[in-house]
Amino acid sequence: MRGGTLMSEISGLPVDVTDLLLDPAPSVHVLEVTGGRWTGKSTLLARLADEAEERGWRVAVGRAAVQPSSARPPFGLFLGVMDDLLTRGGVETREEGQEEWARRAFDGLLGLGEGTAELRDDPVLRYQNFRTVRGLLEEAASSRGLLLVLDDVHWADEGSLELLEHLVRHPPRGTVLLALAHRPRQSSLQLHTVLNEVVRDGQARRVAPPRLSAEEAGALLPEDISRVQSSLLLEESDHNPGLLKAFAAMRLPLHPQWPSRTNLPVEALAEVLRDFHALSPLGWRVARAAAILDEPFSLNVLQAVSQVDDEELHTAIDELAGQDIFEADANARHLRFSNSLLRAAAHQSAGPGWLLGAHARAARLLARQRTDDVRLAEHLQFQIAGEDSRTSRLLLDAAAGHRWTDAMDACAWAETALTIGDSGGDEAWATTVLGSALALSGQLGRSLEVLQRVGGSAASHAHAVEALLWTAWARRMLGEADVAERELATAVRSAPGLGPVERAELLADWVSCTLHLDRPVPAEPVAELLGLVEALPTGEQVRVHALSAMAGLRESGGTVARARAQTEAAARLLAPLRDDDLVEHLDGLIWLARAEAELKRPEVAIGHLERGLSMAEGRRFHSVVPLFAGALARVESGVGDPHGAVRHASVAVAAARRTDSPYLRERSEGIHAALASGPGRSGIGRFTVLGGEVAAADALDVLSKRELQIAVLVSNGRTNSQIARALVVSQKTVETHLGRIFKKLAVASRAEVAACVGRSYDHRDPLSRTGVDARTGLSSRAVS
Numbered sequence: 019m020r021g022g023t024l025m026s027e028i029s030g031l032p033v034d035v036t037d038l039l040l041d042p043a044p045s046v047h048v049l050e051v052t053g054g055r056w057t058g059k060s061t062l063l064a065r066l067a068d069e070a071e072e073r074g075w076r077v078a079v080g081r082a083a084v085q086p087s088s089a090r091p092p093f094g095l096f097l098g099v100m101d102d103l104l105t106r107g108g109v110e111t112r113e114e115g116q117e118e119w120a121r122r123a124f125d126g127l128l129g130l131g132e133g134t135a136e137l138r139d140d141p142v143l144r145y146q147n148f149r150t151v152r153g154l155l156e157e158a159a160s161s162r163g164l165l166l167v168l169d170d171v172h173w174a175d176e177g178s179l180e181l182l183e184h185l186v187r188h189p190p191r192g193t194v195l196l197a198l199a200h201r202p203r204q205s206s207l208q209l210h211t212v213l214n215e216v217v218r219d220g221q222a223r224r225v226a227p228p229r230l231s232a233e234e235a236g237a238l239l240p241e242d243i244s245r246v247q248s249s250l251l252l253e254e255s256d257h258n259p260g261l262l263k264a265f266a267a268m269r270l271p272l273h274p275q276w277p278s279r280t281n282l283p284v285e286a287l288a289e290v291l292r293d294f295h296a297l298s299p300l301g302w303r304v305a306r307a308a309a310i311l312d313e314p315f316s317l318n319v320l321q322a323v324s325q326v327d328d329e330e331l332h333t334a335i336d337e338l339a340g341q342d343i344f345e346a347d348a349n350a351r352h353l354r355f356s357n358s359l360l361r362a363a364a365h366q367s368a369g370p371g372w373l374l375g376a377h378a379r380a381a382r383l384l385a386r387q388r389t390d391d392v393r394l395a396e397h398l399q400f401q402i403a404g405e406d407s408r409t410s411r412l413l414l415d416a417a418a419g420h421r422w423t424d425a426m427d428a429c430a431w432a433e434t435a436l437t438i439g440d441s442g443g444d445e446a447w448a449t450t451v452l453g454s455a456l457a458l459s460g461q462l463g464r465s466l467e468v469l470q471r472v473g474g475s476a477a478s479h480a481h482a483v484e485a486l487l488w489t490a491w492a493r494r495m496l497g498e499a500d501v502a503e504r505e506l507a508t509a510v511r512s513a514p515g516l517g518p519v520e521r522a523e524l525l526a527d528w529v530s531c532t533l534h535l536d537r538p539v540p541a542e543p544v545a546e547l548l549g550l551v552e553a554l555p556t557g558e559q560v561r562v563h564a565l566s567a568m569a570g571l572r573e574s575g576g577t578v579a580r581a582r583a584q585t586e587a588a589a590r591l592l593a594p595l596r597d598d599d600l601v602e603h604l605d606g607l608i609w610l611a612r613a614e615a616e617l618k619r620p621e622v623a624i625g626h627l628e629r630g631l632s633m634a635e636g637r638r639f640h641s642v643v644p645l646f647a648g649a650l651a652r653v654e655s656g657v658g659d660p661h662g663a664v665r666h667a668s669v670a671v672a673a674a675r676r677t678d679s680p681y682l683r684e685r686s687e688g689i690h691a692a693l694a695s696g697p698g699r700s701g702i703g704r705f706t707v708l709g710g711e712v713a714a715a716d717a718l719d720v721l722s723k724r725e726l727q728i729a730v731l732v733s734n735g736r737t738n739s740q741i742a743r744a745l746v747v748s749q750k751t752v753e754t755h756l757g758r759i760f761k762k763l764a765v766a767s768r769a770e771v772a773a774c775v776g777r778s779y780d781h782r783d784p785l786s787r788t789g790v791d792a793r794t795g796l797s798s799r800a801v802s
Contacts, residue, residue: 035066035225038195047189048222050213051199055293055342055357056260058227059199063167066197075163075193078102082173084295095168095178096151103158148184155190163193171200171209173296183212189221203342229257239266242668244647246632254358264290264359282362290363296341300326304334305343309365310376312393314352323379374400391416396427399434410435418451422601425458426638446472446481454488457495460640460677465492483509483520487527494534495641497681500753503531510543518553522562525550529565530605536756536768538737539569556591557599561606563588567613572768578617585613589622597633604630608645611653616769620657624650631669643673644686651689652765660693667693688764718774720762728755732768733775 038046049066051059067077080099083090091097158164166185168174174182185196200209216222230238235252238259243251243266255261264286282290294302307324308315321331335353338344345356355361368376381397395416398409413435421428432452453469456462465488472485486509493502506528516524525543532539544566551562567584570577588610592600600607611626631646633639647670655663667690674686718726724745731741738756742749759765763774 035062035223036069038223044193044195046221046223047194047196048186048213048216049195049197050217050222050224051197051226052202052224053199053226054201054203054258056258056264056289058259060169062225062227063169063197063199067165067167070163070165070195073163075165076158077165077167078158079167079169081169082171082175082178084170084173084292086296086298087175090173090175092175092177093181095171095174096181099166099168100151100154103154145184148181151181152185152188152190155185155194156192159190159192159194163195164190166194166196168196168198171198172204172206174209179206179208183208186212186216186222201342204340227259230255230259230262231257234259235262238263241665242672244628244631244635244650244666244669245662246628247635247669250632250636260289261357261359281366282359286359287363287366290359291367293341293343293360294363294367297343298334298337300330300334301337301341304331305338305364306368306372307376308344308353308355309361309368310373310380310397313354313361314347315354317351317353319380319383320353322383323376325379392420392423395420395431399431406438410438414448414451417455418447421451421455421458422598422637424638425455425640428455429459429461444481446485450481450485450488453485453492457488457492458637458639458641460673460679462492462495462641463678466496480520483516483524487523490527490531491641494531495677495682496679499531499534503528503535503537506531518550519558522547522550522554522558526558526561526565529569530609533565533568533572533609535753536572536760537753538572541573544569555599555603556595557601557603557606560588560591560595560600560610561603563591564606564610564613568609568616571613571616581613582617585610585617592626597629601633601637604634604639604642604646608649611649615653615656620653623653624657627653631666635673640673640676641679641682644670644677644682647673648686648689651693652770655693664690664693685761685764688761692764718763721759725755725759725762728752729759729763729771729775732756732759733772735772 035049038044038049051062053059067079070077078099079102080095080097082095155164155166168182171179171182182198189196202210213222213224217224230252232249232252235257236248239248239251239262251262251265255265264282267283267286281287294305297305304320304324304326308320311319311323317331321328324331324334326334335344339346339353342356343360344353346353355364365373377397377400381394384394384397391412395413398413413431417428417431417435420431429452432448432455436448436452449468449471453465453472456465456468469485469489469492472482486505490502490506493499493505506524510524510528525547529539529543529547547562548566551559554562563584567581567588570581570584588606592607592610607626607630611623611630614620614623614626627646627650631643631650634642634646647666651663651665651667651670654660654666667686670686671683671690674682677683718729721729727745728741731744736744738749738752741752745752756771759771763771765771765774
């Protein structure tokens with residue numbers, strides 16, 4: 019016997035359950051396993067059956083069919099049981115004719131064979147048949163114990179429940195244990211009454227599968243799910259193993275409002291849809307209509323989308339609540355799906371044509387109710403009409419705000435808007451909305467193509483500034499940071515007439531890009547930024563202070579005290595800030611974490627990185643997740659948490675593969691390979707982001723001779739121009755080599771390069787093949 023496909027595979031049998039198999043004259047004849055759907059009831063029964071067989075017991079298994087009540091075969095719960103006992107050697111008949119009578123009795127229960135209607139309908143003969151079945155069980159248990167396993171009893175037909183009640187009230191003699199599992203919210207009052215009586219009398223034991231612990235959940239979850247996301251998944255699943263496994267397969271908890279954003283894997287979909295097999299066509303129709311609506315459902319919208327009358331709606335709601343697919347509040351005015359897997363399955367099972375019509379009906383009704391743009395956009399994205407400027411503008415407005423909540427939804431809405439209508443005369447704004455949503459969602463190449471359509475200069479057009487900022491971001495994530503830095507520098511120099519906020523945003527992005535390239539940041543833009551800080555939103559103020567701290571740490575002769583003052587100013591602003599107010603400034607959170615790591619405060623850095631990673635994952639910012647996850651992996655490695663480091667490196671790789679950026683993929687895969695190799699193998703064994711212990715002794719073997727020369731000079735504190743003069747090459751050549759060094763060592767700063775060199779130097783002379791003097795850091799040519 020096996021558990022369901024969504025069930026847990028982690029917990030052993032509880033001791034009080036195992037004890038029932040050890041008592042040769044048990045006082046407990048019934049084991050009742052209760053719990054909601056996918057909590058592990060079937061798994062517990064399967065383990066009990068395996069344990070019983072190992073101890074020499076005979077096992078017979080029955081399971082109720084998931085069918086509408088009118089189609090359920092009589093006594094269907096016991097079909098498998100009787101088949102096991104009568105056809106697999108379960109009953110050793112000692113008297114001639116006994117087996118034939120047993121078969122006739124069972125045929126009577128099922129309503130099969132000649133003259134069986136009388137057996138089925140006559141209460142006296144029916145009772146005799148029940149006694150015969152009880153006798154079969156006693157016969158099966160005569161030579162060894164018998165375990166009778168009955169699963170999904172909440173779906174049992176009326177005859178099965180009647181026979182079950184007889185066996186519970188009149189237990190078979192001998193060593194017979196009846197183990198049954200059911201969902202209390204779907205079980206009949208008749209079953210509850212009988213089981214409560216025998217539990218109260220001590221003849222039955224009631225157990226529930228244990229809730230998952232955080233440790234057990236960690237064993238179930240794949241490696242590429244972050245620690246923060248693992249906690250969210252466990253909370254979202256309410257410690258239910260089946261829900262957790264399904265959520266993990268999709269890498270994110272299902273969004274409570276938009277089931278259309280995630281498709282269930284085929285195996286999970288098939289398992290979830292079992293719960294719908296008992297529904298009537300009317301129940302199916304209303305469930306699918308509900309799946310496209312906000313929760314709790316508005317009954318008038320549900321009725322309109324379902325296209326049913328009042329009586330049909332009430333009948334369907336009763337049916338769906340009875341099957342625990344819908345749940346209601348105390349006064350039954352507010353309804354929702356019992357869990358988000360059911361909602362997603364109902365949506366996924368509907369045909370595309372039906373969905374188009376349902377969304378159109380919902381959109382018409384919600385528009386009349388003057389609902390908000392975001393709620394309406396979820397339905398309008400299925401618009402298939404021709405030119406429609408009003409709908410197009412509504413979708414663009416919704417996408418502009420929603421891109422910071424869900425980048426993928428915003429992409430879909432903006433693309434639909436530009437397909438079905440114009441932008442209302444504001445082409446630059448519409449294009450920027452789409453381009454930014456594409457950039458956040460990881461479609462960076464397409465984002466560049468779209469954003470390059472925006473005309474105008476930074477000085478004359480506000481949208482052009484925003485488009486330039488998003489273009490710079492996309493270029494950085496595609497590995498074209500040098501191009502982005504030049505474009506931003508040109509814009510800063512040629513746009514003196516901008517307002518303070520636009521000017522500050524350009525300056526901040528320029529500084530961020532320069533830091534990304536690991537170049538010294540001129541003092542002037544940082545000073546100007548700090549002078550503008552009071553005019554900025556709080557989230558952007560955090561970013562400015564973080565950039566200032568990092569710029570100070572990169573400066574020749576920069577002081578730790580000054581950097582610490584800037585990080586403390588950022589932290590004071592950050593503490594009361596809500597995620598919704600910070601989400602537009604995540605770049606600042608990255609730099610703040612990196613500054614804290616350089617200042618030897620890794621735990622503070624980890625807190626910032628986990629907060630940013632949680633926001634990026636939950637909003638499907640696929641281009642942002644690798645940055646936070648990769649940085650988190652490096653810091654965790656440095657503080658001695660290799661398991662967490664490898665997990666978050668895996669998260670970075672998985673997210674990077676959802677983007678179209680080879681740069682992000684190569685960078686993330688490099689970090690993962692370095693960490694996964696472990697100390698003593700090739701690659702990087704231990705390192706932190708921006709300082710601290712970093713590399714195994716052979717880490718520098720991946721560098722070419724010239725790259726190693728430059729790495730050593732970097733470790734001696736030389737600037738790029740000083741290195742260029744020392745090696746008699748151009749500064750551009752040094753920058754190119756330095757980019758390759760960063761990628762090969764999976765590091766993000768000069769400080770990390772220096773730490774790699776320092777650690778290797780502790781084990782062997784890393785300069786033996788460089789031609790660079792270890793004391794001066796200069797080439798032998800320059801010295802001579």
